[in-house]
Amino acid sequence: MAIHTIEFPQTEILPIDVWPEDEGQTVEFRLVCKGRLPEEGHGGGGSRNAEKHEIRLAMHKQLKALWNEHPVLMPWQTPDQERTTADVIADNWQRCNIRFLPLVNNKAGLACALDILFLRRDPPGSAIITGGDIDNRLKVLLDGLKMPRECSQIPQGWQPSPDQNPLYCLMEDDNLITEIKVTSDRLLAPIEPDEHKNNVELVIHVTTKITNPMIVSIGGVPIVG
Numbered sequence: 489m490a491i492h493t494i495e496f497p498q499t500e501i502l503p504i505d506v507w508p509e510d511e512g513q514t515v516e517f518r519l520v521c522k523g524r525l526p527e528e529g530h531g532g533g534g535s536r537n538a539e540k541h542e543i544r545l546a547m548h549k550q551l552k553a554l555w556n557e558h559p560v561l562m563p564w565q566t567p568d569q570e571r572t573t574a575d576v577i578a579d580n581w582q583r584c585n586i587r588f589l590p591l592v593n594n595k596a597g598l599a600c601a602l603d604i605l606f607l608r609r610d611p612p613g614s615a616i617i618t619g620g621d622i623d624n625r626l627k628v629l630l631d632g633l634k635m636p637r638e639c640s641q642i643p644q645g646w647q648p649s650p651d652q653n654p655l656y657c658l659m660e661d662d663n664l665i666t667e668i669k670v671t672s673d674r675l676l677a678p679i680e681p682d683e684h685k686n687n688v689e690l691v692i693h694v695t696t697k698i699t700n701p702m703i704v705s706i707g708g709v710p711i712v713g
Contacts, residue, residue: 497673514697515560519550519658521632521690527624528631536628537641543632544657551591551656561591578654584639586648592659592696600659601667603693604629607675609685626670629690633658658694 521543528536555561555574578587580595592598604626635657636642648655659665679685 497671499669499671502668502670514695515558516693516695517554517558519547519692519694521546521629521688521692523687524684525625525628525688525690526686528627535641536631538643540628540632540641541636541643541646543629544636544655545652547633547658548652548656551589551658555589555591555656574654581635581654581660583635584642586642587654588635588657589654590635590657590660592664594660594664597699598696599664599666599699600694600696601669602665603669603695604671605691605693606670606672607689607691608672609675609679609687625688626668630662630665633692634662635660637661 523542523546524539526536526539574589578589581588581590581593592600606626631641675687675689677689679687
């Protein structure tokens with residue numbers, strides 16, 4: 489009897505919504521996530537809030553660099569010359585006494601597609617997307633890429649440092665994702681002494697696009713005109 493094996497790399501696509509055509513300029517960039525990516529619902533009380541927040545903090549550093557370097561996003565002074573536009577936007581996204589700065593949000597009329605290279609040491613045959621649903625590890629990742637919905641989703645006692653005020657996030661909510669594409673492949677790098685065998689390395693290619701051409705703003709603050 490022939491034994492069926494799944495060859496690596498394996499690419500799976502989960503289309504979620506119709507991507508708007510010929511509306512606005514796209515912005516593309518890549519985020520990197522390395523380390524533990526546990527399954528949601530297995531240990532940790534089932535919430536994995538601590539791990540999700542670790543992802544959120546790792547993304548903050550990269551997204552802050554993006555905002556400071558990208559010509560569309562890079563901060564400029566408001567007319568009073570005292571605050572940047574990033575500060576003004578963050579005032580509109582306070583939650584649990586924490587100022588957030590989500591790039592993809594409803595106020596800006598933005599959506600995004602994610603193309604993820606998922607490097608792991610799992611045995612062949614374990615899919616990331618099955619039956620129209622996504623692997624529980626991917627759910628943890630998506631929660632780490634967005635703002636928390638409730639204060640209980642932030643680790644108790646955590647407060648942002650001055651460098652984390654505002655806290656940069658990829659998106660307001662994961663309902664703003666139009667498509668998820670995952671290419672899974674073997675992680676061939678040897679395990680470091682302080683590394684767990686189940687650690688993963690992800691490269692997340694993000695494409696953002698304006699879904700409402702009447703809105704020409706980031707976070708509700710005009711970016712042109």
